[in-house]
Amino acid sequence: MRHLLRWTAAIVAILVLLGLTQSGMLASLDRRLDDWRLAATSRPVSETTVVVEIDSQSLAEIGIWPWPRSLHATLLDRLMAAGADEVVFDIDFSSSRDPFDDAQFTAALERAGGYAWLAAFAQTGADGHLHFSRPLPEFAASAGSVLVNVLLDPLTATARSLPVSATDEYGTIPALAVQLARNQSPLPEILEVDFSLNLADLPRLSFTDVLYGRVDPSMLSGKQIIVGASAIELRDFFTVPRYGVIAGPVLQALALETLKAGRILANWGHLPGVLIVSALALLLLFRPRRANVPTVFAVLAMTSFLGEAMALVAYAQLSLLVSTASLHVGLVILFGLALADNGYDHLLARRAAQDRLRFLATHDAATGLLSQQGLMELPRTLVPQVLLLLQVQATDELRVTLGHDVVEAVLHQFAHRLGHAGFAEVARTAPATFALLRGDDGDADGLARTAAQLRTSLSGEYQADGHHLHIEVVVGYASGAGTRSELLNQAEIALIQARADRLQTRSFSPADQSILDRQRQLDRDLRRALGRNQLRLNFQPQVDLKSRNVIGAEALMRWDHPELGPVSPAEFIPLAEETGLIVDLGRWILFEACQQAAAWPSPITVAVNVSPIQFQHVDLAATVANALRSSGLPASRLELEITESSRVTDPGRVHAVMWQLRDLGVRLAIDDFGTGYSSLSYFRDLPFDLVKIDQSFVRDRTSAEDHRLLAAIIELSSKMDKHTIAEGVEDEPTARLLTEMGCTYGQGYYFSRPISGENLCKLLSQPHRQQLIS
Structure with missing residues (x-):
């Protein structure tokens, strides 16, 4: 029976792993691992590709949208005069506009002498057939068409590949990268983009800077130019590995640089990881029942490390794309099976989960302090109490500039200091607000001094992740025989008034409630006035x-x-x-x-x-x-x-x-x-x-x-x-x-x-x- 259960568990584990890979649930982990490998194998671009961007600066300078095509004609003339090798417009020219502007652009294409290319877009119509959105015939007569379609992962909507060509009843159109690279090697039907190429080295110029002659012609001479939209307003963006969100023309440029570097990538996906996990599962099935769990862990950890290293080498040296999330997750699953097989994993996990749930019900997970709910659920007392509410200032701004992790690290240090402040109970009632609770000795002046001392000792320099941050604290406090909920509400009002009056500490006064009620009434009634x-x-x-x-x-x-x-x-x-x-x-x-x-x-x-x-x-x-x-x-x-x-x-x-x-x-x-x-x-x-x-x-x-x-x-x-x-x-x-x-x-x-x-x-x-x- 035990033997059957072990085999059943192993088969189920492999099926679960396959389900995870096919459902896209490992996409987030895969993306992080891919980003690390891409950054670790970063390689330079050829610098023979230049992107001319229709950016926010250009939109602001020209002041209208859509632009007259005479602007594109002028840009094309300027690029050709500067000695550009070829120019590709990643712009939709499939519909007519002003006849005069169209004629100007047609003339510019003719002057380019066959060294200009226009974008075509392939899409599946309602009839199920492939159709192209091609440039206007008068444009296509003087310029070739190139395909600018991008393939999106159906599960993650991430763009990392593109078709090398597309064919309809009117003929075949090659991809932009394929046409400009003129690669002689056989190409697969799908071209994987090499995101290890360093995007920072790719020359990118503003449309109006080129249009108005603010760019050194030597930056354009002999270069292949891709003209397209990068302004947020124009919404030509894709989510890609390593770089996050980039503009469509930049993605096309990376694809072109991929072919120029001779990087024909083959995507093996999750297959190697699943095969390795399956092989290890068989080994675990035939191992002794009481094999040492730390040994199993060490073997699995070493396999994980070697698998990641091999994937890195395969990408850097063999141009092979290997997704390793399935390997790491599969190894974790195998380790779980090993623990379960030794008889104590399930018990430990259940106990840990129950303890964690009990803890999270009344505590803040990040700092270990009481939560607001935990503060309210403390045993009742008839003794008067004091409640001080300390708020760390400007944390939202710090999250934007330095990131969530850095701010949470600082708040964790802050919470640690609060734990040694001499108060019976310490709670985190909001992301940047902490409450201190103890008995009230009736000394109002002493309470004021305590609040001031806390503010002084807790404000100042903090260090986190290599950053030095100066923290300011504002304190509002209340005391009396009311419930903890009433004291907390009063301390919050005192804190609001302290910020409004630009004070460092402030005690609750009954008049504060009247002022707050009046402000709320005025705010409500002013909207109707x-x-x-x-x-x-x-x-x-x-x-x-x-x-x-x-x-x-x-x-x-x-x-x-x-x-x-x-x-x-x-x-x-x-x-x-x-x-x-x-x-x-x-x-x-x-x-x-x-x-x-x-x-x-x-x-x-x-x-x-x-x-x-x-x-x-x-x-x-x-x-x-x-x-x-x-x-x-x-x-x-x-x-x-x-x-x-x-x-x-x-x-x-x-x-x-x-x-x-x-x-x-x-x-x-x-x-x-x-x-x-x-x-x-x-x-x-x-x-x-x-x-x-x-x-x-x-x-x-x-x-x-x-x-x-x-x-x-x-x-x-x-x-x-x-x-x-x-x-x-x-x-x-x-x-x-x-x-x-x-x-x-x-x-x-x-x-x-x-x-x-x-x-x-x-x-x-x-x-x-x-x-x-x-």
């Missing part, structure tokens, strides 16, 4: 300091909440910026301000604040143009006030949009100059007209140093041909001082508080309406 007409605009006049005439008015948003009453912009504008709602609010205030200003009885300017986030998430120039067009307001009467912000992630885009706004004729002002992130480089780089001096430099500033600083800002602006407007003017001495210093305009309660649009119209309609203060 626009549709319910709860938002309105007030305007604060701006005056010429010399004449005291009204020259403009700043639009200020107000929110009349039906339950909470008036809500300060200082409260809801930052909230809108955090949630992205500022884009909709900014569009509304822009259109509303332009609409009202167009009806004012005096042609003064209207100033509208623009959030830096609007630069990044909308086409601001188009939005402004639409607002001006729909309201009929002249562009010269609109002034946009822009404040630099730490939220700006693409300063280059901000600068470009400002130039677009300047081209519309809109006036631009730098708001709150001298605070936050403002820089003297603005005077050089940005096309603004007006410097708005923050009220912190104006209000209650009486010392000589204050006056000198204010005068310096005004003088610098004047020398750079910029007007200045001072905020926070609250009395006549301040207004007079600013006038003497040369400040152009003023704004503040001394001249006028913010007023409704209706009252502003009345003010501008009165006799001597523009002179607020005489």
Whole structure:
């Protein structure tokens, strides 16, 4: 009976291995092993193949898509003039477009004198026959056709081979690589691409760099050129071994280089691995029953090592592709059978699995600490407790830049240090958040010191995988007789408030819950405020300091909440910026301000604040143009006030949009100059007209140093041909001082508080309406 079971187990093991190989379940392991072998046998390319890429740079420079074929004609002429040997277009030319452009491209193909090739695509039609998407006849008359089809693995969708030719009722078309390599050796029907070729050595040039003559002709002379798409937008990409995702033209170039290197690869697949495992299975069947398990392990491990080494040599020296995942997995299966045959493998595995499941139910697998569930399931206690929540900052950014493994290694070190922090229980409640729990001794000051000490000792330098990382920790904590769930929720609120207030440690306060509830209500209700007409605009006049005439008015948003009453912009504008709602609010205030200003009885300017986030998430120039067009307001009467912000992630885009706004004729002002992130480089780089001096430099500033600083800002602006407007003017001495210093305009309660649009119209309609203060 035992003998039958052993044979049955061996046969089942081989069948399982065959099933794994045929189902593609070993594809991931095979891919990793293939990538290692390819990297280990890396070989240079010939450098006689050049890829000219239709990349993102080219799309941006030309600005339209699809391109007129006259561009391809010009490129072909330039390549031939530079001495290119042959040029292949991996582009679909099977349909007509503009007759003139098509004629230009036809003429360029004729001038190429038979040294240009165009792509053909083979596909199976609804009738089950093979059909080609061939170049237009007028193109094909002057250029040959080459096949650019790629074969995908049906299980993994990986591209690693291509057909050497394809035939339909109109004839046979050779593959691009076959045609250009002109290999004299017999070729198999399927050409395996040699991905050990070093892709970094393959010359790759941007389409527009070649088109506009920014490439040294010597880089093109005597070369075979493949022109095709590599821009993400054009979606001509394939997943391949070793290199991950590459563009179609690059894959064609690697296939061409494979033939130039004389690498005709034969793919033996999983057959050698399955045969070796089958042979070893027979040996294990005839071994003594009580053979030493470590010996079996050593033999299998040595076989695995030798099999991998032989596969490496076969690829490097004999051009044979051998998949070794079946060998390694089969050897693991055989070892499992050996353990089972010795009578204890199943028992050990079941016990280990049960222990692991019990552990994972209440613990974090990576660090071994309690999980949040495990923390909640600790035995109840009536003793008051303290719970500290520590969050490691910027882990998402580190995962992107350094990888998941490096960050997890750092967090594992962090967790190890927490285990020696002197707390009864330590838990990992989120990927970068850890909880510490102990009894509460009632010493609030001592708890605050403990939180600060923990933050100081745990922040700092960490090393992982050769990287030195500086870690910052924020701590939120709570204490009391509540349940652990309540304490955890309170500590999370304290942690949120600590990050919002940019504090390193923070204790939970009952007021925090009210603040958080209010923020949630404001966030919810602000999204409805626009549709319910709860938002309105007030305007604060701006005056010429010399004449005291009204020259403009700043639009200020107000929110009349039906339950909470008036809500300060200082409260809801930052909230809108955090949630992205500022884009909709900014569009509304822009259109509303332009609409009202167009009806004012005096042609003064209207100033509208623009959030830096609007630069990044909308086409601001188009939005402004639409607002001006729909309201009929002249562009010269609109002034946009822009404040630099730490939220700006693409300063280059901000600068470009400002130039677009300047081209519309809109006036631009730098708001709150001298605070936050403002820089003297603005005077050089940005096309603004007006410097708005923050009220912190104006209000209650009486010392000589204050006056000198204010005068310096005004003088610098004047020398750079910029007007200045001072905020926070609250009395006549301040207004007079600013006038003497040369400040152009003023704004503040001394001249006028913010007023409704209706009252502003009345003010501008009165006799001597523009002179607020005489």
